[in-house]
Amino acid sequence: MVNYAVLGRGSVGNIVGAPMGWESVFTEPFQAYAVDLPVCNNWADIGLPEVYNDPDLASFNGAITQTSATDQTHYVKQAVGVFASNDAAGRAFHRVVDRTVGCSGQTTAMHLDNGTTQVWSFDGGPPTATDSAWTKQEAGTDRRCFDQTRLRENVLLQAKVCQSGNGGPAVNVLAGAMQNILGQ
Template identity: 25%
Template sequence: MAAVVPCLVLAGIGWWLWPQQPASGPPHIAAGTVEADLLSPDSVSRVAGTTVVAGAQSNRPHAPLTVSPSACAVAAGPTTQSVYGQAWTAFVSAAYKDAGATGAYTVNQVIGVFPDSKRAEAAFSTLTEGLNACSSSTRTDQAGRTAKWTYRAQPAGQAALTWTAAQGGSANWACSHQARVSGTSLVQVAVCQAGDGLPAASKLAGKLARKVSR
């Protein structure tokens, strides 16, 4: 499994590319902020069936990724500006990792708040169209290492968009994603593990969407 972890950045998932918050202690979370809407590590652990702890966090989407083919920028970077653009009014991305820090299990939550529901739905449409336009992509890091990922999206419903990003050469390891529009927000959850992470991703995305819509 150790060989899989360095390739996560190549995958363009997004959250490993952002600056991390200082790890000196738990950050103060103000009520009413997007950070307060995130599911807690304990809540995620109960759904995941394994203990996770808080990792990197960001308050802005990363710049669009450079991938081959270029039409795969959305599929490779679903949490980047390729989807969320510049019109959001609040944003948070938080990565949780397995307690052993092995990289064998990670969960990411993203909340992007827009001025109105139409812009949130437009971002959802951008994500849907981007996934439909790409079946696989390749990214190359600064050291010249490449990683190929394949994407398989389920037909988008009114409530959610579900898809899987599978890393080439990594046995059964993949990232299972679900995105939902909740009011003026586009929320996403990704569960990366060896095996089927879709049930956990779907359940967590539903819990996150309900929390955001309160």
């Protein structure tokens, strides 16, 4: 069932309002970077092993969708983990929210595994018991990423939309669509 919670590139393109020509799906959490400021690690990206790796993780699916294989003008990432219990999913949610206290307002270098370094500034309000949202802006650009994490019973879903301008409405629709597919 978890496979269906990750939207395909056609649906993603409709949500962000731009054609998405490339996608990659994955079934294991991964992290392809290091940050200088550890408190921002779990806001730097979604679908991370530090968040999802748990003995009670029953299934995991994710997808990256972007404008083309070499163009990230519009970049969307989705991650969904289904856990054996609500408690296990709750622990994963807290690995996001508890470990990022103090990240809002910070700027850190993000060293990608491909050898490039980006600098991002983070901003986010306090989480609720089940929802967390934050943004990151790349230094010297108008490129921002809008992220949401939602805990729904035994499921932790995350959505990220990166683009110039405001991706907030798109990430809200995307996370809502993922949640609706789960029947949550």
